[in-house]
Amino acid sequence: xxxxxxxxxxxxxxxxxxxxxxxxxxxxxxxxxxxxxxxxxxxxxxxxxxxxxxxxxxxxxxxxxxxxxxxxxxxxxxxxxxxxxxxxxxxxxxxxxxxxxxxxxxxxxxx
Amino acid sequence: xxxxxxxxxxxxxxxxxxxxxxxxxxxxxxxxxxxxxxxxxxxxxxxxxxxxxxxxxxxxxxxxxxxxxxxxxxxxxxxxxxxxxxxxxxxxxxxxxxxxxxxxxxxxxxxxxx
Numbered sequence: 122x123x124x125x126x127x128x129x130x131x132x133x134x135x136x137x138x139x140x141x142x143x144x145x146x147x148x149x150x151x152x153x154x155x156x157x158x159x160x161x162x163x164x165x166x167x168x169x170x171x172x173x174x175x176x177x178x179x180x181x182x183x184x185x186x187x188x189x190x191x192x193x194x195x196x197x198x199x200x201x202x203x204x205x206x207x208x209x210x211x212x213x214x215x216x217x218x219x220x221x222x223x224x225x226x227x228x229x230x231x232x
Numbered sequence: 233x234x235x236x237x238x239x240x241x242x243x244x245x246x247x248x249x250x251x252x253x254x255x256x257x258x259x260x261x262x263x264x265x266x267x268x269x270x271x272x273x274x275x276x277x278x279x280x281x282x283x284x285x286x287x288x289x290x291x292x293x294x295x296x297x298x299x300x301x302x303x304x305x306x307x308x309x310x311x312x313x314x315x316x317x318x319x320x321x322x323x324x325x326x327x328x329x330x331x332x333x334x335x336x337x338x339x340x341x342x343x344x345x346x
Contacts, residue, residue, distance in 0.1 A: 153333070155334060155335070162342075163339070163340075164324060164337040164338060164339050164340045165275070165324075165337050166337075167334055167335075167336075170334060209274060209275065211275075211335070213333075215277065217263070217265070217277070217280040217288055218262075218263050218280075218328065219263070219265050219277050219280065219326075219335070220335050221277075222274045222275045223274060224273065224274040225274050
């Protein structure tokens with residue numbers, strides 16, 4: 122069974138620090154990965170996606186993919202209290218073209 | 233991108249009743265899915281809504297409990313039938329253009345079953 126694993130946290134970092142969120146996946150055939158941010162009581166919103174090995178940067182966010190290790194990460198630089206949310210890692214590879222999600226990591230950025 | 237509207241946004245229901253959730257996408261999409269998110273949990277796929285044919289259900293979900301319709305490319309409904317307190321959850325409609333691409337999500341429908 123295809124799985125995506127995340128540390129549920131909570132992960133607590135001080136304001137201005139780097140938050141590092143990690144995700145592993147079981148399906149070597151998965152080609153693309155997505156990081157969603159979900160505020161409490163809200164629906165998930167896409168932060169970043171990554172298809173290729175290496176790093177992809179977008180503003181304060183960097184996604185990293187290592188297909189050999191089946192590992193995906195999201196770095197948030199200069200963390201802000203507004204970044205406090207649950208971050209969901211999703212991998213393509215569901216049998217219906219859906220994404221398979223991890224349980225999510227709850228991030229708390231302390232002022 | 234796609235904007236997805238869901239209704240109702242929340243409801244409180246009595247045990248044994250059924251509720252239908254509607255999902256409208258503002259553009260034609262290839263795939264539409266229904267996910268469930270139980271309190272403190274991640275997203276679990278219920279089924280893929282197929283246009284003009286029966287939905288494809290994931291293991292643990294059945295049509296009698298979660299009948300789904302998709303009469304066209306932009307609209308789908310999910311019914312939660314004969315509800316019990318265990319069905320209290322957030323139900324999310326999502327859509328994509330397929331090919332392992334991004335999923336767009338509706339705002340969700342928060343159901344509480346008493």
